[in-house]
Amino acid sequence: MSAPLLDVENLSIALSQGGKSYKAVEDVSFSIAPGETLGLVGESGCGKSITALAVMGLLRRPLGLGGGRITLDGSDIHNLPPAKLRQLRGKRIAMIFQEPMTALNPLSTVGRQIAEMFVLHTGASWSEATDRAVDALRQVQVPSPERRVKDFPHQLSGGMRQRVMIAIALACSPDLLIADEPTTALDVTVQAEIVDLMQELCAAKGTAILMISHDLGLVANMCRRVAVMYAGRIVEQQAAAEIFERPQHPYTIGLIASLPRLGARVVHGRQRLQEISGVVPAITAFPAGCRFRPRCQRATDICQSNDPSPTPLPESGLVRCHHHG
Amino acid sequence: MLAVLLRRLLNIIPTVGAVILLIFVLFSVIPGSFTSTGAEDGRMLDPQVIERMRKEMGLDDPLLERFGRYVGHTLVGDLGKSFRTREPVTKLIGDRLWPSFKLAMAAMGFAVLVGVPLGFIAALRPGGAIDSVSMIVAVSGLSLAQFWLGLMMMYLFGLLLGWLPSFGYGDGGPRYLILPGLALGFGPMALLARTTRAAVLDVLNADFVRTARSKGMAETRVVTWHVMRNALVLVITTIGLQFGSLMGTAVVVEKLFSWPGLGSLLVDSVFQRDIPAVQGCILVIVLFFLAINTLVDLAYAAIDPRIRYA
Amino acid sequence: MKFRANLYIGGAFFATSVIVAVLAPLIATHDPVFDANLMNAEIPPGWEYPFGTDAQGRDIYSRVVHGARISLTVGLVAQCINSIIGVSLGLTAGYWGGWWDDVVSGLTNLMLAIPSLIFALAIMAILGPGLVSLLIALGLTSWSYSCRLARAQVLSLKSQGYIQAAKILGYSDLRIMFTQLLPNILGPLIVIATLGAGGSILAEAALSFLGLGIRPPYPSWGSMLSDAREQITTAPWLSIFPGLAIFITVLGLNLLGDGLRDILDPQSRERTS
Numbered sequence: 001m002s003a004p005l006l007d008v009e010n011l012s013i014a015l016s017q018g019g020k021s022y023k024a025v026e027d028v029s030f031s032i033a034p035g036e037t038l039g040l041v042g043e044s045g046c047g048k049s050i051t052a053l054a055v056m057g058l059l060r061r062p063l064g065l066g067g068g069r070i071t072l073d074g075s076d077i078h079n080l081p082p083a084k085l086r087q088l089r090g091k092r093i094a095m096i097f098q099e100p101m102t103a104l105n106p107l108s109t110v111g112r113q114i115a116e117m118f119v120l121h122t123g124a125s126w127s128e129a130t131d132r133a134v135d136a137l138r139q140v141q142v143p144s145p146e147r148r149v150k151d152f153p154h155q156l157s158g159g160m161r162q163r164v165m166i167a168i169a170l171a172c173s174p175d176l177l178i179a180d181e182p183t184t185a186l187d188v189t190v191q192a193e194i195v196d197l198m199q200e201l202c203a204a205k206g207t208a209i210l211m212i213s214h215d216l217g218l219v220a221n222m223c224r225r226v227a228v229m230y231a232g233r234i235v236e237q238q239a240a241a242e243i244f245e246r247p248q249h250p251y252t253i254g255l256i257a258s259l260p261r262l263g264a265r266v267v268h269g270r271q272r273l274q275e276i277s278g279v280v281p282a283i284t285a286f287p288a289g290c291r292f293r294p295r296c297q298r299a300t301d302i303c304q305s306n307d308p309s310p311t312p313l314p315e316s317g318l319v320r321c322h323h324h325g
Numbered sequence: 326m327l328a329v330l331l332r333r334l335l336n337i338i339p340t341v342g343a344v345i346l347l348i349f350v351l352f353s354v355i356p357g358s359f360t361s362t363g364a365e366d367g368r369m370l371d372p373q374v375i376e377r378m379r380k381e382m383g384l385d386d387p388l389l390e391r392f393g394r395y396v397g398h399t400l401v402g403d404l405g406k407s408f409r410t411r412e413p414v415t416k417l418i419g420d421r422l423w424p425s426f427k428l429a430m431a432a433m434g435f436a437v438l439v440g441v442p443l444g445f446i447a448a449l450r451p452g453g454a455i456d457s458v459s460m461i462v463a464v465s466g467l468s469l470a471q472f473w474l475g476l477m478m479m480y481l482f483g484l485l486l487g488w489l490p491s492f493g494y495g496d497g498g499p500r501y502l503i504l505p506g507l508a509l510g511f512g513p514m515a516l517l518a519r520t521t522r523a524a525v526l527d528v529l530n531a532d533f534v535r536t537a538r539s540k541g542m543a544e545t546r547v548v549t550w551h552v553m554r555n556a557l558v559l560v561i562t563t564i565g566l567q568f569g570s571l572m573g574t575a576v577v578v579e580k581l582f583s584w585p586g587l588g589s590l591l592v593d594s595v596f597q598r599d600i601p602a603v604q605g606c607i608l609v610i611v612l613f614f615l616a617i618n619t620l621v622d623l624a625y626a627a628i629d630p631r632i633r634y635a
Numbered sequence: 636m637k638f639r640a641n642l643y644i645g646g647a648f649f650a651t652s653v654i655v656a657v658l659a660p661l662i663a664t665h666d667p668v669f670d671a672n673l674m675n676a677e678i679p680p681g682w683e684y685p686f687g688t689d690a691q692g693r694d695i696y697s698r699v700v701h702g703a704r705i706s707l708t709v710g711l712v713a714q715c716i717n718s719i720i721g722v723s724l725g726l727t728a729g730y731w732g733g734w735w736d737d738v739v740s741g742l743t744n745l746m747l748a749i750p751s752l753i754f755a756l757a758i759m760a761i762l763g764p765g766l767v768s769l770l771i772a773l774g775l776t777s778w779s780y781s782c783r784l785a786r787a788q789v790l791s792l793k794s795q796g797y798i799q800a801a802k803i804l805g806y807s808d809l810r811i812m813f814t815q816l817l818p819n820i821l822g823p824l825i826v827i828a829t830l831g832a833g834g835s836i837l838a839e840a841a842l843s844f845l846g847l848g849i850r851p852p853y854p855s856w857g858s859m860l861s862d863a864r865e866q867i868t869t870a871p872w873l874s875i876f877p878g879l880a881i882f883i884t885v886l887g888l889n890l891l892g893d894g895l896r897d898i899l900d901p902q903s904r905e906r907t908s
Contacts, residue, residue: 344749470885473878474878576756
């Protein structure tokens, strides 16, 4: 096994609110090998987005790093001075966000926003950078890139804007691309195109992907390994194939069961879609013991008194449950 | 851009028309605006004199004819003759335009040069010392009567300390402009500080700023290139709107400092029931305000491509 | 800004003004208009006359205190007029639409093109001096803000289910407007009214200062400042107190309005971090 590209160990993120400090994310560990795709799945509010921001070093008040280590290619980036950390952004780790409309500066042409990457990281002149921006647009399959380069974000459709975001992110061929729900705000038909585009380009450049989504089906198709997050913790991590065939954690089981299945009615007859009852707990009010207990069908006394620690699974998987399996 | 300008101008024409109509209606039609109450000091004018004046000014003609005459004259720049001095109103106004313009520019200049940076710095460190202090200054500036501030400054700097002239236009030099300019500009300065702060805070939290940071851009560049330009849009709109209230307050400040501008002319004319002068002043002031608004719209379109390529 | 500080401090300042106004005859030491003894003219602030006396020998403290009655009453009544006109026009324009909406929108645009103090001046010029003309002039200057608010809200709420339901049930238009739509805009409306009241008080002060509003010998804070200007070389203390009273009152209203906005109208709230 080659050395991991990104290694996150026992990461915690603290939230200060009303004078008190809460752990929004606790004891999160995962690693990504070069060129690998890892999926990070969970409901809204489980902490997956802020984990991504922590890796980028983009946490702002009232959030802050609370402990743990983040290493990139073996070197610690967690404690780097801000200037050094900044140099990594865009060049070695890049990120794309959920809302392409608001993620682009409305007052700048898309060409300029892409070219900015080249000027910032490769010292190119603006005219060189603009030429390379046209190339970048071509790579993300935007038609007539020479004309599109002069367009403003509001003149493009949602799918086009996300392609521009991808062009920006992959402009300097980073080692890792973090994609935070990149398709959630797009039409279903466009979603598939964007996912394919991401996979193609990243495979060509050897870029690893950290794919964050609430859509388990999407992630399972795209990623080699999947980590499931709940209430600030990773509750299960396995290879994608395994996680569907043999989910270990009740939450994962619930998520998979709630996916609508083609042909299910033929096999099982008419049924209501399954759901996991209850809601994600607020950061300020995590339950004692196992955080999933209030919504879990397998909960017993030990789940209330003891917060489960990770149980290793084959192929560097893990699960946090007293009653896994 | 040209399209924006033309569109804006077309929009203004009905407003200008409505203003002219309003001025005409208010002053020529509503009873009590002239002659029926006589002069300000209570002396009733001789009925024969009144009769002659009415004939002279065609007050007994049908309304539509009077309106047509009024519009016709206004369009060629004839704003009538002052009741008081018998001079053409245009000349009266013309003499006062430059001092008023100077004062307005000085006040707005102060407001922008102090208010905008203040709001900007306050937003970059919200909750900090500068933020609290500047916001207290801002809300105070919006709560005081600007002519009161002017009055106290007049006493302190003009009479007590003798550093600055306490009233008048003098030789037109900048020393005379300082106190009135400060007094007039204080309110707009306060509002601009608040608006700039709000706009910058909004932008600082915007998604595209996060994107810029994720690209590895230095924070100073993020702030100057991305944040400032985007916040500027709201700030420019506020500057334009502030001109309106500025012109209103200018009336009082000009009177306070005996500044020979349009505002003091307006007040004096109101006291003397010099209707043509009053009408003329209001028309010119409103036209100026509309012109400023148009300029603001153009600036807006120049900065924000969403307006240019709607 | 710190939460709730605005509300409490503003409320305290404004309440002080109101209490002073209400209790004026009790807490004043002299009659503000008639107790004028030229022998006592232009005495600086001291024990007997805490704010000094003016050129007519009247006690400034008593005049400021009584001035609260005048200035507050005019300001608040004027704001009420503005709000009533604005809300009525806005509600009806949004609800009925059509030519009436065009008329109201045109009027609103017209009002926005004329600086409010200038408009008030013009009205005073036509109607002549006096309390009634002052109230009319001030009451007609800032209705456009509440009008725009009311109209916008009505337009967005008009298609809501419960409005349609009310119509089907046979509620009259007026009843719908006042019982269904109006409560929804009450929050932002109160904010606008509070901030607008401060503006009306400042406007009254300006007009009275110019001599077009409340005229001597009645002690409006604005007209007192006009006297102060005349006596600035001989009795400079006259300038301080009426203006200070205006400042405290309007500051109270502004802070109160900001505080209320945080509670009642969170969408227009300024970010704090």
